[in-house]
Amino acid sequence: MIEFQRLSKTWPDGTRALSEINLRVPRGEFCVVLGPSGAGKSTLLRAVNGLMRPSSGAVRIDGVELSRSTERELRKRVAMIHQHFNLTLRMSVAANVLAGLLPVTPTLRALLCWFKPEQRKRACDLLASVGLDPKHLGRRAGELSGGQQQRVGIARAFMLDPEVVLADEPVASLDPKISRDILSLIREAARARGTSVVCSLHQVDLAREFGDRIVGMRDGRIVFDGTPDAFTDEVVERLYAGAQWEDAPAHAPRPQSHPGSFATAPA
Ligand SMILES: Nc1ncnc2c1ncn2[C@@H]1O[C@H](COP(=O)(O)OP(=O)(O)OP(=O)(O)O)[C@@H](O)[C@H]1O
Ligand SMILES: [Mg+2]
Numbered sequence: 356m357i358e359f360q361r362l363s364k365t366w367p368d369g370t371r372a373l374s375e376i377n378l379r380v381p382r383g384e385f386c387v388v389l390g391p392s393g394a395g396k397s398t399l400l401r402a403v404n405g406l407m408r409p410s411s412g413a414v415r416i417d418g419v420e421l422s423r424s425t426e427r428e429l430r431k432r433v434a435m436i437h438q439h440f441n442l443t444l445r446m447s448v449a450a451n452v453l454a455g456l457l458p459v460t461p462t463l464r465a466l467l468c469w470f471k472p473e474q475r476k477r478a479c480d481l482l483a484s485v486g487l488d489p490k491h492l493g494r495r496a497g498e499l500s501g502g503q504q505q506r507v508g509i510a511r512a513f514m515l516d517p518e519v520v521l522a523d524e525p526v527a528s529l530d531p532k533i534s535r536d537i538l539s540l541i542r543e544a545a546r547a548r549g550t551s552v553v554c555s556l557h558q559v560d561l562a563r564e565f566g567d568r569i570v571g572m573r574d575g576r577i578v579f580d581g582t583p584d585a586f587t588d589e590v591v592e593r594l595y596a597g598a599q600w601e602d603a604p605a606h607a608p609r610p611q612s613h614p615g616s617f618a619t620a621p622a
Contacts, residue, residue: 356381357403357519357551362412364398364575372398373409374575380568382518383549385542387556387566391595394572396555400521403553404433416519431458434512436522436541440504442511444497448487451496451507452478455514474514481510485540502533506540513544520545522554526561534558538565559591 357380364373372395380386388396401407402414405426414421416429434455442451453470455478464470470478479489485506491499496507505525512520522541526534538554542565545552556562562569563583571579571586571594579590 356415356417357553358413358415358418359399359402360413360415362399362402362414363410364395364402364407365410372575373402376412376575376577378570378577378580380551380553382551383546385545385552385554385565385567386570387554387562387568388570388572389556389559389562389594390572395575396572397523398575399572400435400523400553400555403519403521404430404435431515432518434515434517434520436505436508436512436520436525438524438527440501440508442496442504442507445495447493448482448496448499448507449475449478449492452482452510452514455511459515477514478510481513482507484544485510486536501529502537505529505533505537509537509540509544513548513550516548517550520550520552522552524555524557527557534561535564559586562586 357378359376359378362373362376363371365371376395376399388399390396398407402409403416403421405421416432419425419429421429443454446454450468453468453474454465456470456474457465460470479492482492483489487503487506487510491503496504499507508525520541525541526537529537538561541552541554544550554565563586566583569579569581569583569586570577571590573594579586579594
């Protein structure tokens with residue numbers, strides 16, 4: 356379970372990227388975050404793995420608050436899947452998947468690529484589970500197609516059996532068919548392990564197809580929180596319209612709570 360409590364972020368230049376975000380993502384949920392460019396989606400995700408320090412508020416993972424003293428431990432339970440895959444292109448596919456163990460591997464062992472046989476087997480099993488043929492194991496990651504690289508990225512993310520997976524536009528550069536394959540893989544891997552996924556997307560159709568829940572953000576705020584069914588064309592129009600959310604036509608649905616999982620600000 357990830358919990359954001361009154362989370363705010365103001366950048367040094369005064370940009371208010373997050374404003375009092377309250378959100379709970381239970382175990383096993385695939386939560387899609389949508390919203391116009393600059394809405395704060397990446398900033399929200401980066402708050403969970405400590406890449407962004409909030410100005411105020413808290414992030415908790417299974418009840419443990421992210422802080423300087425807990426960050427190191429919590430990072431082992433959070434994995435990230437990136438838009439540009441973030442593989443080390445000159446290294447082998449196998450080495451890239453094993454890099455998922457770096458948070459729990461002594462530096463010297465990692466540098467010398469000393470991994471235990473069971474760790475190597477896990478890397479192979481994960482690669483097989485994301486549909487990558489074993490013949491690719493020894494290839495340099497840079498030789499793979501974008502879709503194949505993202506499969507490696509998913510296998511790497513699941514090496515430590517994370518409780519939370521953050522995916523920031525994981526299919527932005529992939530074609531529609533491969534995008535569906537990749538999102539299916541993330542969803543299946545997460546469901547099988549009870550992992551919470553927070554995934555930012557720009558594709559409304561994919562959000563409706565893959566999200567258990569959709570969170571709409573604008574100007575650093577959550578303006579919609581509900582099921583894909585409730586995320587109607589009218590809501591989409593309002594989410595991306597130039598006008599303020601409050602100024603949009605009254606017949607469109609108001610922001611609503613996800614059943615049983617929308618956190619309210621504490622008194
Ligand atoms: N390091 C930074 N320093 C200053 N401002 C930043 C920084 N990172 C992000 N911002 C600002 O914070 C706001 C939210 O940015 P963020 O990257 O979270 O948006 P986003 O919803 O992910 O957008 P996109 O869909 O384009 O990826 C924007 O106004 C952005 O310019
Ligand atoms: Mg972003």
